[in-house]
Structures are given as structure tokens and as C-alpha cells.
Amino acid sequence: MPAKSKALYNPAILEDTSAEAVEMKPVLTELLPQALGKTYNTKPSELPAYQAVRTQDAAYQGRLALALAMAMHRCAQSDYQIRSTLAELLSGLLRGTLGLGEDDYLRLMQLYGLDMRDANPTLELWPYPWGLTLAQVARLAKKQGQLGEPLREVVAAIYRGTIGGLRNELPLNLKAQEILNLTGEAQAPTVVFADGDPFGLSLNQFVADLAPAAVANWVTLLQMWQKATAGQPTAKLRKELDAATAAIGPEAVREQGSTWLQVLANIPVVERPRVHDYGDGTVYNYMSWDFLTDANLVVAKGLIWTMQPLADAHVLAQLTALAAKCFRKIPGKGPLAAGLGNACLLVLSQNGLPGVAALARVRSKIRQTNTQEIIARYIAQESAKLGVSPAEIEDMAVPEFGLENGRLVEELGEYTATLTLTDGKADVQWRKADKPLKSAPAALKATHADELKELKTTQTQAQQTYTAQRDRLDRSFVEERRMPWPWFAQYYFDHGLMSELARRLIWRLRRPDGTFQDALYLDDSWQDAHGKPLPALGADTQVQLWHPVLTTATEVLAWRELLERHQLRQPLKQAFREVYLLTPPEERTNTYSNRMAAHILKQHQFNSLAKLRGWRYRLLGAYDKGYDSEIASLPLPAHNLTAEYWVSEVYADGEWNDTGIYNYVSTDQVRFTRGEAPVALPEIPALAFSEVMRDVDLFVGVASVGNDPQWRDNGGLAQFRNYWESYSFGDLSEVAKTRKLALERLVPRLKIGKVSEIKGNFLVVKGHRHTYKIHLGSGNILMEPNDQYLCIVPDRSSRTMGDSAVFLPFEGDAVLSIILSKAQLLMDDDKITDPTILRQL
Incomplete structure (x- = not known):
């Protein structure tokens, strides 16, 4: 025997005076040391003493089961290893045939801690094998056709969930229901759900209110939901769900199912403090985020599977919202309900192009890498069915929502609602005749409630789709995708929603002879960077999203001037996009770049940004190897x-x-690989290199501790103070250089322009008390004459740009907004009332 076989246990646990304990003491004295000393991978059935037991008859094995339960009952709560070992042996016996009667099973349950004499009986599940015990009782009930009153009372209590500890244990409740049905004692057909959340309460109330004629069909379907424990429905279950739905009526199931989906969407996620007392003086305090009971998570999955062939536009929208909720990140746990979220994604993936569109909308809200890969796989599967690429099926799946050139007009009685997509925002304006209204008329809530609800849904989904497609286009530069003109015209240029994106972007138009022309659609015609109209395009033209790395600096400047002249704000940064070219040091290092090395990043922020841009990353934790x-x-x-x-x-x-997740990470090199082998940087396509380096610059520019004005004063790591100072007030990144160009144009046009100017890497602002230098990279502030640091924490909820009338030809970044708001504050520093700021001045 290995050394572990000498593990000690208190012999008193075998000293029960019952006949079974006395008889089985020698057996347990031999069996227990073998079981305690076995390796993790050794099964009890491989132990010599256990094999000898299994040669005995069922009555003998039944008496040993009682003796094991007695020993467990006599164990101290803290004897985890002994109790779990005894439970493992008892479970093995309960999987076979035991010669036990009703009184014996009642004794077992009493030894498990159940006392039915208590007015409010309660118990703990672990480590007792309740499920296997009820399975034995089910065998007995089937054999006898009935149960005596004492055992029937216990089974009925488990079924009703009136025993504390077994209240929301759905598998046990279902097994108890099966036993009662076997003996003809249940109010068949019926079903009971865990009532620990609003979903379970709603289901139980629905069953209670069913008309007698509808009970059988609905209960048949609802009972199937309680068995939805797998990752996806089997072919058999899929067939059974569809048959049960047909028996009730698809419309009735869709309507009621939609109601329950809304219940799931409305259930709040409640944070609650928890305390676990281990019984040995150790107490563990933690937080839980309550949503659904474990039992009802299974039921909800069954509901979602049932809705797959019934999903109309409204149900798809509900599933999309529920999927986003389920993948919400919970501290210390991960996704709120990944299994339920995966069920939503599965159903969306099986609903054709509308489902693909929903997957595209929800993908932008999910940060888990494995889930992103699941969505990509579903989209690829649908594209393979249609014989198109994943990018093409995403084009095809984008709904128009009834929009024409980004505009939808709805007549509701004497009122007119106009939904428009303006600068990426879906907005609804109301009119009565020629009179504009501030909001939807209250009278319509009574006369056109459904139409109002549909309009609100359209507004929300149009906004979400626009944002998702804008982000998809922003990530697509690196693909260098070329589209035939007819495809581009149908799914972009003439599309009700996508046209709002396509017509404000620059495109490279490639002719069959290999020549090309860069163009933007302005004033009802395609124009070049100098505003010169182009000849009509032929059907053989190919269209590619333009990138500034593809052309000269002179041409880029011409595009920027054209945008400003026409006051055209692009939906994503294109003409003003940063370009990253290979540098001499990178040519020397050849296979890697150190341009973005030696930075200190906040790891969680870096992780979120990386996932948002399609990167794969696993958080580093204190449990990883130090090297x-x-x-x-x-x-x-x-x-x-x-x-x-x-x-x-x-x-x-x-x-x-x-x-156990590290707060900070330090950065190192950027590499490119093909398979396992590194690829020389000069061999990387210029556009791919530029976009990758831009992403990495974004990670540093946002997640670096140097961007946190409070990091130094709030106890930031002392060994990195020099880094914080050098980053906060050092050289500008490419993003910051673009910001500088924008500020050079903006500042003279603003109120702050009278007291501000760009000097080197700073916006210098002359206040009444001091002159301030705001760094164009980090937004941090130094005060002249001795460069004293001034900490001003920006209001993250504020979206002001200093002047709402200021035109930007691209979507402003957060730091640009912060710089302008700080400048506006400091130019009138004599009016500052914040005591935290005044103490520093």
C-alpha cells in the first residue's frame, strides 16, 4: 500500500451499536484504509476489499450501505476526506442492486440528516448521495406499485420542495415526481419549478392558471425544459420539442415564450454579500451576483431551444439582448450565465440571415475570446451553406429597417415620426402637421401602442446595427477586401443603413486594366481628392476601402482639406487615420519591433481593448508561473x-x-508569425503592419498608467514613477500627433484660442493664477514656472468637446475631449471652486 493508506480516521465512527454496524465493522476496518490510500485515478471497484463485497448478495450489500451511512453520520463536519470517501463507497453500492425495504430507506434518509418530525425539516446535500438513493426508491416503487405512508410523505415533500436544502434541487424534485407517478399518487400531469427567482415564480403561476384542457400539452413541453442539461438539444429532444409545440400551437408557444424571455431580460442581477462558515472557525466572506437559480438556468435553456423555429424579428431581438446580458462579466466569476448565452447564440445561428445580423450586433458587446470564436464559427457555417464568404454573409445580413438613405418616415394618425441616422445616432423627431414636437404624443400610447413599441425597437436596433457595422468596417482595413461594384452598390452604396457609412468614406475604385482612382461620393457624384468629378463607374469596377498608407502624404492632406471644406464628418477615422511605417531600428531587429515595448499597462483595461479590436488574450494571474x-x-x-x-x-x-489577476503588465516586442515561424518585418504588407501597430499604440495610449492623473498620488508602484513621469509628459505617439494636428486647427477657432497655443507637445493655457501646460498625449498638466504637477480628474460622464459647434472631420477621441475641457476650465482658473483643485493652485 502507498504511504497515503496510513491516513488516520477516528475509529469511533465505526462504533455504532446497530446490528448492521456491528456486523460490518471488520469489513469497513479493511475497506476504509484501502479507499483512503487509493490514488485519484483509482476507482473503488478496483479495491480488493470492495471487490469482495460485490461478490455478496443484495441483502449483504444493503446492510453495508446502512453501516456506511452510520459512519458518515458519526463523522465530524470537518472530516472532509473521510466523509467524501465514505460517500464514494456508498454511492458505488447504490448504483447496484440492494436488498433494502422502505424502512431501510427511511433510516438512510434520517442518517443523511432528514428529520420529518421537525415542523420545518432541513438538511445539507453534501456529501450524501440523495439522487442515487431516490433512484433506488424509484425501483422499489415500480416493483411494489405503491409506497407506505411514511416514505410516501418524504417523497412528496421532496417533490413539493418543502424540505430546506432540497427546495430548488430540480433533479431530485423530478425524481420524486417520477416516483409518485409510478405509484399513481401524483396529481398527474404536473410540473413544479424552483421558485427562487421571478422566472420560476412566473412558470409556477402559469401552470397553476392553466385551463384543464391545456394542462397535458403544456406540462409535456415544460417537463422537457427541465431536461435541457446538455450544451445543445439532441436530435431526439429537438423532435420532441417540435412535436410538443405543435400539440399546443406554435403561435401560443411563441407568444407565451416571448413573455418568459422578457421576464428573463427584466430579472435584475443583484449583488449580495455572502458568508460561508466551514465549522472549524474558518469564515469566508464573498460576494454573489444572483440572477437565476441553477435549476431554472436549465429550464431557461429549454425555453430558448423551443423558440428556435418560432423566432420572428421580435424574438430574435429578445434573444440578442438576453445573450448580451448572459455574457456580462461578473467579478471573480466570469460571464453571468455562459450556458444560457450560448443557447441564445445557437438559436440565432439557426435563423438564417436575420440570425446572422443579430449575431453581428451582439458580437460587439461580448469580450470573451472563446465566445467571439463561437460567433465567428456560426457565421462561417451559414456562409458555407450559401456559398459565400463570412464577410459577404455579414453584408447580406445587415437589415435596412425600412430606411432610405438613413431615413424612415412613419405616419401614426395625425402625427408623423421621422427616424434618421445622423452622425451615427438614431434619432426620432415628431411633428403634427408642420409643428415640431419635443417627444412622442401621449395620446398615441393609447391608440398606437404597438406601432410605438415597434418604432422604438427599430430605433434601438438601427443604432446597434450601425455601431456594429461601423466597428466591423474599422477592423476591416487590414483585410484589403475588394468588392465587385454590383455587390458594393447593393449592400453598401444603395443600402438603407449602410449607405450612411459608405457615402462618407473614401474608396479605391479599381478598373479592369489595373488602374485605380480614389474617390468620395459628394454632391451626387464621385469626386477625387481635389473635388473633381469622375466618369461613370462600370459594373466591372472593384471597390476597396481606402487607407492613407496606400497613397502619398500630399494626397492624404488633399483629402483632409476636402473633408473640412465640405464639413463632412467621417463615421470612422480614415483620412485622419494614423500611419505606421517601418523604421530603421525595426529593419535592424528584422523579426520584431520594440517600438511599443517597456510600457506599464493596466491589465484589465488592456484586456478589454484587445478584445474590442479582435485580439486574443488571456489575463495573467498570480497563479501563473512567475517567469x-x-x-x-x-x-x-x-x-x-x-x-x-x-x-x-x-x-x-x-x-x-x-x-488573483495581476493589476499591471509590462509590454515587450511586436512580432508577426506564419505558423510557428517569425516573419521578417520588411515582408509584412504595409497596410497590415500599420493597422497592427495602430492597435498596439491604442492599447498603450489608453491603458498606460501614464494616462492616469491619480496614479502617482494614489500609491502607484514606486519603481515605475519615472516611467509615469516620462510617459505623462514625453514624446507623442502617432495618435497624439494626429490629435495635435486637430488641435492646431481647432484651438484658434475656440474661446480658449485667445489665451492658448500649441507649443511642442503641450497645449499651453494662460490662466489668471498660472500658466498651464496640458500634454497632448496623456492630457496631464504641469504648471509654470517650475513644472509643478496639477492633478485634475476628468468627469468620465462628460462628453463635452469644449464647444459643441466645433466641426471635427472624424469621431473625437476621449483624450482630445479631456484636453479641451481642461483648457476651458483653466483659462478661468479664478472661477474654480473645487477645493481639491484649489489646494494645488
């Missing part, structure tokens, strides 16, 4: 490449959160 590093990677399938950004944990005392 390990992690790689954030971005697949580039168009070039058969993978981009890698290497990071390492920043190890310091206490610098990890409650779940």
Missing part, C-alpha cells in the same frame, strides 16, 4: 499571418485583485 509571459495575438487570415504583442506580469506585493 511566464503572455501573448496577445491577432489573426490576419488574408495574409496567412498572426500578429503578436508580448507582455509580462508586473509582480509586486499585493498587486493583484481578489481573483
Whole structure:
């Protein structure tokens, strides 16, 4: 025997005076040391003493089961290993045939801790094998056709959920229901759900209110939902769900199912403090986020599977919203309800192009890499069915929502509602005749409630779709995709929603002879960078999204001037997009770039940004090996490449959160690989290189501790103070250089222009008390004459740009907004009342 076989247990647990305990003491004295000393992978059935037991008859094995339960009952609560070992042996016996009667099973349950004499009986499940015990009782009930009153009372209590500890244990409740049906004692057909959440309460109330004629069909369907424990329905269950739905009526199931989906969407996620007392003086305090009971998570999955063939536009919208809710990140746990969310994604994936459109909308709200990959796989599967590429099926799936050139007009009685997409925002304006109204007339809520609800849904979905498609286009530069003109015209240029994106972007128009022309659609014609109209385009033209790395600096400047002249704001940064070209140091290092190395990033913020831009990354935790590093990677399938950004944990005392995840990471090199082999940087396509480096610059520019004005004063790591200062007030990144260009144009036109100017890497503002230097990269502030640091924490809820009338030809970044708002505050520093700021001045 291995050394572990000598593990001690208190012999008193075998000293029960019952006949079974006395008889089985020698057997347990031999069996227990073998079981305690076995390795993890050894099964009880492989133990010599256990094998000897299994050669005995059912009555003998039944008496041993009682003796094991007695020993468990006599164990101290803290004897986890002994109790779990005894439970494992008892479970093995309960999987076979035991010669036990009703009184014996009642004794077992009493030894498990159940006392039916208590007015409010309660117990703990672990470590007792309740499920296997009820399975034995079911065998007995089937054999006898009835149960005596004492055992029947226990089974009925388990079925009704009136025993504390078994109240919301659905598998046990279902097994008890099966036993009662076997003996003809249940009010058949019926079904009971865990009532620990609004969903279960709603289901139970629905069953209670069913008309007698509808009970059988509905209960048949609802009972199936309680068995939805797998990742997806089997072919058999799919067939049974469809048959049960047909028996009730698809419309009735769709209507009631939609009601329950709304219940799920409305259930709040409640944060509650919890305390677990281990019984040995150890107490663990933690937080839980309550949504659905475990039992009703299974039921909800069955509901969602049932809705798959019934999903109309409204149901698809509900499933999309529920999926986003289920993948909400919960601290210390991960997704709120990943299994339920995956069920939603599965159903969406099986509903053709409308489902693909819904997947595209929800994808932008999900940060989990594995879930992003699941969505991509579903889209690829649908594209394969239609014989198109994943990008093409996403084009085809974008709904128009009844829009024409970004505009939808609805007549509701004597009122007119106009939905418009303006600068990416879906807005509804109301009129009565020629009189504009501030909001939807209250009278319509009574006369046109359904139409109002549909309009609101359209507004929400149009906004979500626009945002999702804008982000998809922003990530698509690196693909260098070319589209035939007829495809581009149908799914972009003439599309009710996509035209709002396509007509404000620059496109490269490629002719069959290999020549091309860069163009923007202005004043009802395609024009070049100098505003010169182009000849009509032929059907053989191919269209590619233009990128500034594809042309000269002179041409880029011409495009920027054209946008400003026409006051055209692009939906994403294109003409003003940063360009990253290979540098001499990178040519020397050849296979890697150190341009973005040696930065200190807030890891969680970096992780969120990386996922948002399609990168794959796994959070580094204090449980990882200290010398390990992690790689954030971005697949580039168009070039058969993978981009890698290497990071390492920043190890310091206490610098990890409650779940053991490091707060900070340090950055290293950027590489490109093909398969396992590194690829020389000069061989990387210029556009792919530029876009990857832009992403990495974004990660640093947002997640660096140097951007946090409070990091130094709030106890930031002392060993990185020099880094914080050098980043906060040092050289400008490419993003910051673009910001500088924008500010050079903006500042003279603003009120702050009278007291402000751009000097080097700073916006210098002359206040009444001091002169201030706001860094154009970090937004942090120094005060002249001795460069004293001034900490001003920006209001994250504020979206002001300093002047709402100021035109920007691209969507402003957060730091630009912060710089302008700080400048506006500091020019009138004599009017500042905030005591935190005044103390520093």
C-alpha cells in the first residue's frame, strides 16, 4: 500500500451499536484504509476489499450501505476526506442492486440528516448521495406499485420542495415526481419549478392558471425544459420539442415564450454579500451576483431551444439582448450565465440571415475570446451553406429597417415620426402637421401602442446595427477586401443603413486594366481628392476601402482639406487615420519591433481593448508561473499571418485583485508569425503592419498608467514613477500627433484660442493664477514656472468637446475631449471652486 493508506480516521465512527454496524465493522476496518490510500485515478471497484463485497448478495450489500451511512453520520463536519470517501463507497453500492425495504430507506434518509418530525425539516446535500438513493426508491416503487405512508410523505415533500436544502434541487424534485407517478399518487400531469427567482415564480403561476384542457400539452413541453442539461438539444429532444409545440400551437408557444424571455431580460442581477462558515472557525466572506437559480438556468435553456423555429424579428431581438446580458462579466466569476448565452447564440445561428445580423450586433458587446470564436464559427457555417464568404454573409445580413438613405418616415394618425441616422445616432423627431414636437404624443400610447413599441425597437436596433457595422468596417482595413461594384452598390452604396457609412468614406475604385482612382461620393457624384468629378463607374469596377498608407502624404492632406471644406464628418477615422511605417531600428531587429515595448499597462483595461479590436488574450494571474509571459495575438487570415504583442506580469506585493489577476503588465516586442515561424518585418504588407501597430499604440495610449492623473498620488508602484513621469509628459505617439494636428486647427477657432497655443507637445493655457501646460498625449498638466504637477480628474460622464459647434472631420477621441475641457476650465482658473483643485493652485 502507498504511504497515503496510513491516513488516520477516528475509529469511533465505526462504533455504532446497530446490528448492521456491528456486523460490518471488520469489513469497513479493511475497506476504509484501502479507499483512503487509493490514488485519484483509482476507482473503488478496483479495491480488493470492495471487490469482495460485490461478490455478496443484495441483502449483504444493503446492510453495508446502512453501516456506511452510520459512519458518515458519526463523522465530524470537518472530516472532509473521510466523509467524501465514505460517500464514494456508498454511492458505488447504490448504483447496484440492494436488498433494502422502505424502512431501510427511511433510516438512510434520517442518517443523511432528514428529520420529518421537525415542523420545518432541513438538511445539507453534501456529501450524501440523495439522487442515487431516490433512484433506488424509484425501483422499489415500480416493483411494489405503491409506497407506505411514511416514505410516501418524504417523497412528496421532496417533490413539493418543502424540505430546506432540497427546495430548488430540480433533479431530485423530478425524481420524486417520477416516483409518485409510478405509484399513481401524483396529481398527474404536473410540473413544479424552483421558485427562487421571478422566472420560476412566473412558470409556477402559469401552470397553476392553466385551463384543464391545456394542462397535458403544456406540462409535456415544460417537463422537457427541465431536461435541457446538455450544451445543445439532441436530435431526439429537438423532435420532441417540435412535436410538443405543435400539440399546443406554435403561435401560443411563441407568444407565451416571448413573455418568459422578457421576464428573463427584466430579472435584475443583484449583488449580495455572502458568508460561508466551514465549522472549524474558518469564515469566508464573498460576494454573489444572483440572477437565476441553477435549476431554472436549465429550464431557461429549454425555453430558448423551443423558440428556435418560432423566432420572428421580435424574438430574435429578445434573444440578442438576453445573450448580451448572459455574457456580462461578473467579478471573480466570469460571464453571468455562459450556458444560457450560448443557447441564445445557437438559436440565432439557426435563423438564417436575420440570425446572422443579430449575431453581428451582439458580437460587439461580448469580450470573451472563446465566445467571439463561437460567433465567428456560426457565421462561417451559414456562409458555407450559401456559398459565400463570412464577410459577404455579414453584408447580406445587415437589415435596412425600412430606411432610405438613413431615413424612415412613419405616419401614426395625425402625427408623423421621422427616424434618421445622423452622425451615427438614431434619432426620432415628431411633428403634427408642420409643428415640431419635443417627444412622442401621449395620446398615441393609447391608440398606437404597438406601432410605438415597434418604432422604438427599430430605433434601438438601427443604432446597434450601425455601431456594429461601423466597428466591423474599422477592423476591416487590414483585410484589403475588394468588392465587385454590383455587390458594393447593393449592400453598401444603395443600402438603407449602410449607405450612411459608405457615402462618407473614401474608396479605391479599381478598373479592369489595373488602374485605380480614389474617390468620395459628394454632391451626387464621385469626386477625387481635389473635388473633381469622375466618369461613370462600370459594373466591372472593384471597390476597396481606402487607407492613407496606400497613397502619398500630399494626397492624404488633399483629402483632409476636402473633408473640412465640405464639413463632412467621417463615421470612422480614415483620412485622419494614423500611419505606421517601418523604421530603421525595426529593419535592424528584422523579426520584431520594440517600438511599443517597456510600457506599464493596466491589465484589465488592456484586456478589454484587445478584445474590442479582435485580439486574443488571456489575463495573467498570480497563479501563473512567475517567469511566464503572455501573448496577445491577432489573426490576419488574408495574409496567412498572426500578429503578436508580448507582455509580462508586473509582480509586486499585493498587486493583484481578489481573483488573483495581476493589476499591471509590462509590454515587450511586436512580432508577426506564419505558423510557428517569425516573419521578417520588411515582408509584412504595409497596410497590415500599420493597422497592427495602430492597435498596439491604442492599447498603450489608453491603458498606460501614464494616462492616469491619480496614479502617482494614489500609491502607484514606486519603481515605475519615472516611467509615469516620462510617459505623462514625453514624446507623442502617432495618435497624439494626429490629435495635435486637430488641435492646431481647432484651438484658434475656440474661446480658449485667445489665451492658448500649441507649443511642442503641450497645449499651453494662460490662466489668471498660472500658466498651464496640458500634454497632448496623456492630457496631464504641469504648471509654470517650475513644472509643478496639477492633478485634475476628468468627469468620465462628460462628453463635452469644449464647444459643441466645433466641426471635427472624424469621431473625437476621449483624450482630445479631456484636453479641451481642461483648457476651458483653466483659462478661468479664478472661477474654480473645487477645493481639491484649489489646494494645488
